[in-house]
Amino acid sequence: MESTIVSSTNFNAWFGDNHVVKNVNISIPKNNVVAVMGPSGCGKTTFLRCINRMHELVPNAKADGKMMLDNENVYDMHPIFVRLKIGMVFQRPNPFPNLSIYDNVIAGYKLNGMRLPKAEKDAIVEKSLSRAALWNEVKDNLHKKGTFLSGGQQQRLCIARAIAMEPEVLLFDEPTSALDPISTSSIEELFHELKKNYTLIIVTHNMQQAARVSDKTAFFYLGELVEYDGTKQMFTNPTDKRTQNYITGRFS
Amino acid sequence: MNKTNAHIKWRIAKSNIAKTVILVLAFACVIPLLAIFFYIIKEGVTKINWHFIVSLPKPVGEEGGGIANALLGSLLIVLCASIIAIPIGILCGIYLSENKNTRLAYYSRLAVDILQGVPSIVVGIIIYFWIVKETQTFSAISGSAALALMMLPIIVRSTEETLKLLPDSLKEAALALGLPYHRVILKVLLPCGISGVLSGVILSVARIAGETAPLLFTAFGNPYLNSNIFKPMQSLPLLIFNYATSPYDDWHNLAWGASLILLIWVLLLNIITKITTRKWRVQL
Numbered sequence: 096m097e098s099t100i101v102s103s104t105n106f107n108a109w110f111g112d113n114h115v116v117k118n119v120n121i122s123i124p125k126n127n128v129v130a131v132m133g134p135s136g137c138g139k140t141t142f143l144r145c146i147n148r149m150h151e152l153v154p155n156a157k158a159d160g161k162m163m164l165d166n167e168n169v170y171d172m173h174p175i176f177v178r179l180k181i182g183m184v185f186q187r188p189n190p191f192p193n194l195s196i197y198d199n200v201i202a203g204y205k206l207n208g209m210r211l212p213k214a215e216k217d218a219i220v221e222k223s224l225s226r227a228a229l230w231n232e233v234k235d236n237l238h239k240k241g242t243f244l245s246g247g248q249q250q251r252l253c254i255a256r257a258i259a260m261e262p263e264v265l266l267f268d269e270p271t272s273a274l275d276p277i278s279t280s281s282i283e284e285l286f287h288e289l290k291k292n293y294t295l296i297i298v299t300h301n302m303q304q305a306a307r308v309s310d311k312t313a314f315f316y317l318g319e320l321v322e323y324d325g326t327k328q329m330f331t332n333p334t335d336k337r338t339q340n341y342i343t344g345r346f347s
Numbered sequence: 348m349n350k351t352n353a354h355i356k357w358r359i360a361k362s363n364i365a366k367t368v369i370l371v372l373a374f375a376c377v378i379p380l381l382a383i384f385f386y387i388i389k390e391g392v393t394k395i396n397w398h399f400i401v402s403l404p405k406p407v408g409e410e411g412g413g414i415a416n417a418l419l420g421s422l423l424i425v426l427c428a429s430i431i432a433i434p435i436g437i438l439c440g441i442y443l444s445e446n447k448n449t450r451l452a453y454y455s456r457l458a459v460d461i462l463q464g465v466p467s468i469v470v471g472i473i474i475y476f477w478i479v480k481e482t483q484t485f486s487a488i489s490g491s492a493a494l495a496l497m498m499l500p501i502i503v504r505s506t507e508e509t510l511k512l513l514p515d516s517l518k519e520a521a522l523a524l525g526l527p528y529h530r531v532i533l534k535v536l537l538p539c540g541i542s543g544v545l546s547g548v549i550l551s552v553a554r555i556a557g558e559t560a561p562l563l564f565t566a567f568g569n570p571y572l573n574s575n576i577f578k579p580m581q582s583l584p585l586l587i588f589n590y591a592t593s594p595y596d597d598w599h600n601l602a603w604g605a606s607l608i609l610l611i612w613v614l615l616l617n618i619i620t621k622i623t624t625r626k627w628r629v630q631l
Contacts, residue, residue, distance in 0.1 A: 149523060
């Protein structure tokens with residue numbers, strides 16, 4: 096039995112009066128890739144953002160229920176510690192435009208005012224960029240601005256920036272929806288590498304992507320977690336009628 | 348056939364007339380500025396030399412004399428005004444861009460807009476009643492306070508507008524890395540918007556450099572060199588105002604020279620603004 100790293104019990108989220116995540120119970124095993132899919136507006140992104148408490152940035156957002164990281168409820172922790180342990184990569188690549196590639200990778204330390212010796216910084220930058228499969232492409236241009244990279248490279252830079260903080264979990268919010276097919280496939284390959292060290296939760300509206308990259312898949316519909324199972328099981332033999340309809344393309 | 352041809356020709360002619368009118372009017376906008384430049388340079392350039400910059404005004408009838416007191420005074424008054432207005436203005440701008448819809452933001456935005464429209468002479472009178480009457484003396488610092496009130500709206504609005512233009516994704520990226528809120532603002536948002544914030548600040552300095560009305564009954568003017576900001580102080584616009592309305596030719600000459608110096612000052616600040624916006628712009 097794999098150990099669980101993130102789990103929610105009776106988790107609900109609202110924007111104002113709009114109930115967007117309804118009573119979700121899910122447990123995410125360590126070192127797995129979990130895809131969260133569902134039609135637009137089904138609450139999958141909101142659920143993802145509830146895991147590291149980014150949804151709180153929206154005024155009127157509230158959440159209740161338990162969201163456990165290891166054995167701690169993230170809603171009892173300070174959001175800063177939550178976000179140090181749970182990294183996030185967004186839909187559009189968003190490197191800091193005022194920082195170089197090097198500084199972007201160590202931004203989590205640098206901008207937080209943590210001073211590290213140069214050797215340690217170099218090591219973190221090289222390790223993070225290598226893990227994000229970007230090192231070979233940028234090692235000669237580390238001091239150029241991150242915004243000069245292509246979209247796919249920028250997204251991998253954002254991944255490097257997230258893993259530089261050594262989080263336990265990485266959240267991806269439709270990480271390839273703004274990228275071209277080649278960049279997309281390079282990011283997808285990366286997921287297989289990353290899961291050795293981290294637990295990945297990936298929101299995607301692309302079913303094929305969920306099928307390609309994930310170990311387990313969760314299907315959200317209208318704010319509910321309809322079905323959650325091994326990816327193979329889910330795509331070949333879904334138990335719920337709604338999942339089946341979604342997978343066979345009867346609605347999207 | 349002929350009729351259509353004639354019609355099209357007439358339309359082409361109309362289009363050319365419109366183009367010419369636009370060109371002439373666009374050029375007409377530049378003429379006043381060029382005329383002012385030409386006239387002030389013509390009158391002022393012969394009066395300016397090293398002596399003019401470093402010496403004090405002479406009494407009527409004596410040759411020479413300079414504007415050292417006004418130059419120093421203007422620098423000090425504007426410096427103090429900047430020290431008062433820049434931090435408050437930037438902080439207020441940050442608040443407004445971060446809290447777009449709160450009641451406080453609504454009222455402070457309204458207040459800032461109204462403050463921008465308050466005539467400068469009224470600002471001067473208010474400071475006269477608040478500070479000069481209370482302290483029983485004209486002083487440079489009261490002049491700075493009046494000028495700071497005039498700088499404030501420009502800095503607030505330019506900071507707010509600049510920061511509003513930054514994409515939300517930038518803030519999200521910083522917060523997702525576990526940065527506390529104040530560091531998100533200081534280390535990410537401000538550095539990314541620095542060119543806009545700075546150009547607002549420099550423009551506001553250029554804007555107040557020539558203000559005369561708020562200084563008339565605050566800094567008051569002083570024929571002697573003074574670097575004590577709690578005492579009355581001369582400034583360039585005050586000197587120009589006093590000397591240009593005097594009946595003496597020597598003083599008129601000083602006023603022309605001072606006008607040219609003020610013009611160069613404002614021009615330089617505007618050029619610096621252009622350079623900072625270009626050089627420090629962060630490509631988003």
